[in-house]
Amino acid sequence: MESQKLVISPAPHVHGSNDTRRMMGDVLIALLPALVVSVLVYGLQAFVVVAFSVACCVLVEWFVQKFIFKRPSTLGDLSAIVTGVLLGFNLPANMPLGLIAIGAVVAIGVAKMTYGGLGKNLFNPALVARVFLLVAFPVAMTTFPEATGAVSGATPLALAKESLKAGVPVGEVMQSVDLASMSLGMKSGSLGEISVVALLIGFGWLLVRRVISWHIPVCVLGTMALFSSITWLCAPEEYMSPLFHLLSGGAVLGAVYMATDYVTSPMTKKGMVVYGVGIGLITMLIRLWGPYPEGMSFAILIMNSVVPLIDKYIRPRRFGSVKSK
């Protein structure tokens, strides 16, 4: 019987329906509600920032693959688009386009491609770019546009930090913030971080589609809540409430979308817990006693650098390694 046209390959001969493109696509879908809110709050300029950021990231990756690596395009895995959206989410809605382009070169060109491309980088590319821009262009990065809502100017975190430093009691600071509208997005901040509700809707999608597990987000936010509860209960007139900390700044954006980046997070569930707790802790230390109002980006990058160590010492439970009954 004629059999030379048969395919020969080792088992398994079937593959699951999951692939990188699908997972990255799900991340993009999960980010949509937050994008919609930021366009509602900041107008079309928010969309322009994100779209331009995506375009620059895609262009940089294409350029590096084609002219430096001389390898086939990897744009199909959609990871450059995800980085582009996340970078855009970490910028003010009135970010000058030239600076966004610089950010994209840092994110994709420096933080991702110099390590060898997708999967090889130690640090989250979008966050490296965010921190680079924050240090290099502090004014542009902390000047937020007038929102269509009533709020404007400084972020709640910056406001709280300044006021508390100036000796204003927490009670008075709290009068200027409305937690309910903060959670919906009526606050000043990077364009993607403002609506906690929209970000949590996306989190639900990621869980349902099994793109990420709950471990990292819950550990980051749980640690932040615990830490800020302790300080708040000890000195309620000096420290903001846990709810304020969870709803403000990049807590949810960072915990759900940045800390969970596969490439730069641990491989085991136990490792994810350690990593998540570390991020929550460092974020709170910076927020409460550090020079910056927000510490999420720094915390994630610091814990990124610990991931190889976590993976070295925290291993999955092997079958047969527990004492039998």
Next chain:
Amino acid sequence: MKTFPIGGIHPSDCKEYSKGAKIERFPVPATVTIPLSQHIGAPAVACVAKGDKVLVGQIIATAGGFVSSNIHSSVSGTVVAVEPKADAQGNMKPSITIAVEGDEWAEGIDRTDTVVKAINMSPKEIVDKIAAMGIVGMGGATFPTHVKLSVPDGKKAECLIINAVECEPYLTADYRVMLEQGERLLIGARILAKAIGVDKIYIGIENNKPDAIAHLTKLAGAYLEIEIVPLKMRYPQGGEKQLIAAVTGREVPSGKLPIDVGAVVQNVGTALAVYEAVAKNKPLIERVVTVTGSTLASPKNLLVRIGTPMSALVEYSGGIDGIGKVIAGGPMMGRAVSNLDAPVTKGTSGVLLMPTQESLRKAEGSCIRCAKCVEACPMGLEPYLLSALTQQNDYDQLEAHYIADCIECGCCTFSCPSYLPLLDWVRIGKAEVMKRMRERSQKK
């Protein structure tokens, strides 16, 4: 509902194609090729020569050691060759080729349908009989059954587990045996239990076969020692260590055997073969094979004589037009066939015909460290790491990361979103590490 503790995946079970097809007797072919090595261990030694006349069930090759197995003729006719023939992967393997003449059976084989319930033999007689009749594990691993039943000194069997999981997608041979030969299967299990001196028999069945669970539960009402254990569907539940853990909660430690936790596992097909060997004096000369595929007009479960060329089954099921890959066994652990003239052997549980568009692998991407392989590994290993270490030839690290524990179930490759051939690399690394471990233990 019970299941194993770590990892696992949920492939679509694709059993709907053949699950309704009753077991049919496949016609005896014109020639059969019977390899001398259809089991793990030493090849059997031919005891017939070219020109000899043989009968169905007559011994034609004797076990080449303790870990080996007798081989019987599956047909009557004339031996036309005792020489190497290409196996399913094209490797030349010593085989006996017989030209079929009629269907004359050797004396002493009870070919009636009468169900013999009484078990008159002693445990030792049972084990000897099973060895004489050439019974091997029919789930695919083909470990000689009498070896598994010979409990080493100092160890004690506490329970027999019948592996009725059939977790490989597509395959329905065991399922049909459970529905159609349930009574015989249970008697076979009782014979096996007597052989190892245990009075507890578990039959583990996944919950995607509710009718088999119901049917066997009803039949098992007559036997107090038999307990049907429904299991939550999850691959690779049919892996020996996974099944023991699912049923008893005991985990076989790294490098140890099932007997170290008091368990002996036998597959459904094996239990039926044991019934036929012990109660009916019938050697292992035929087996149920699922012939299936998503594009086949009528997938079947066929009772096939050992040595029947796979091409006969393929032709019977509509030929290979539009077929890209033929797999002996299931899609997770079965082997791709390059030579369709190769025979059905004692371990062939299925012949799966995969359409061309499903046959090719997708292009590899980069590892994105998503940890899906770590999550999927039922042995708690780190496939991404083992794959990388193999590519670096770092065998000391591979051993330190327990590559020898890998059961080659394929969960890692199945779940990798970047289509990395993780298991291909792990197999290469594991083979080398196992070789080094063997060499080391020989030196001692």
